[in-house]
Amino acid sequence: MNLSTQPYKGARDFYPEDKRIQKYMFDTLRTVAEGYGYQEYDAPIIEPTELYLSKSSDEIVSEQTYSFTDRGDRNVTIRPEMTPTVSRMVAGRRQELAYPLRWYSIPNVWRYERPQAGRLREHWQLNMDLFGVSGIEGDHEMIQIADTIFQAYGADRDMYEIRLNSRQLINEILNDYVGQSADQVLAVIRLIDHKAKMVHEEFMEALEKLIPDGRHHDLDKLLHLKSFEELPDRYVHHPSVKQLIELKELLGENGITNVADDLTLMRGFDYYTDIVFEVFDKHPENNRSLAGGGRYDGLVGLFGVEPVPTVGFAVGDVTLQRFLELHELLPELKPETDVVIILIGDVYKKAQPFIASLRKKGISVAVDPTGRKMDTAIKHAAKSGVRYALFIGEQELGSGQYKLRDLGTGQESDLSQEQVVAALKTE
């Protein structure tokens, strides 16, 4: 049996051409995050298991984590998400941090699930969190940032949609319809969460079982409303509805009008306390959420410190890359290397000063020291994706005139050392 060369199930190897894409995506994320005044942090990939208990989502913790006992008999878990970690960190310095606190990170997280299109076991996600802003301005900033990210990649707003809802609003509605039983409410939430994936009749049947007196038709009608403004009087004055309406006005000021009110938007994590949102890809082949988040005012307080109002969201790299590919937004990315030196004859030693001088000027230079046939050397240089090849032989070292070849076009020019530097620097 040969050793397998495949990466672990649901995880990816990043060969240089893949890593280039990741770097491009992350660079853009960092630029946007820092443009809004966010500072980067990081943390260990392993946390004590109890950090996740009764915080994120029961199913994730019980069935979708990589959990094990370490050699010191501690129960630990590879992080399935970053929010509990960042809350832990903020709580740890609750008194000494300056608020509003703006932090971001691009961690990898692991979930033990069956891989599928746009969904793997290991993925990276940008996590943006704003601590210490309780007003709608916080929610507004989050969504504005999410929108800026997609704009930064060159996306049009008709490629994606921002969906809004409020946990408090939906809880209020469900309490009216379902009653106070938390289990019942949870069951209905789950059902609503899956509404889009069900046949309508099937949904109504299931809903009828959970809601007495035929009121399931009324509830279904409510859920179908196109905008929060159309809600019945008893809900339209709910504080969260007022906030949602204000939020949409603020987003309108930013030109963000691809916003959809969606009472069926639930989101899986239990810690959300009010407004939640999701960025959804409208491309039919990537019918998934690209980013998601919301307000979670209770998490930091769980660590025994004074609570901090918090909003946050995450963008996943797998689904983001799929978005960029499907909408043809990924630029052609080349290796960082500027030039490959092809040595002609036994000049490795003599060429050293010139090669060193190129590097000193900030040019990225790879030398082919194999002494193989020139055409083979050229072929490999071209295959590596580097744009230029520079030939150095006795002739060149003698005359001080070098041939620089553009491996894309095949064009070659005779240049002095200074001209070589100038040509490579402009790239």
Add this chain to the structure above:
RNA sequence: GCGGACGUAGCUCAGUUGGUUAGAGCGCCGGGUUGUGGUCCCGGAGGCCGUGGGUUCAAGACCCAUCGUUCGCCCCA
């Protein structure tokens, strides 16, 4: 964890109702003479047909198991 599809050369795949030495294209290596690739021509290497068992005179083809890939469900980025 549940369901569907698929595992033949590095890659994409073809292999007739089971029948002898398993094929193509691309890629790779070498050559078409001495310091120039991507075109063309010639040659070559490379497969225990995912793995294990079973049926059969005979299995890459059929059956079972297992592992892997993939799509969907659950959950979520």
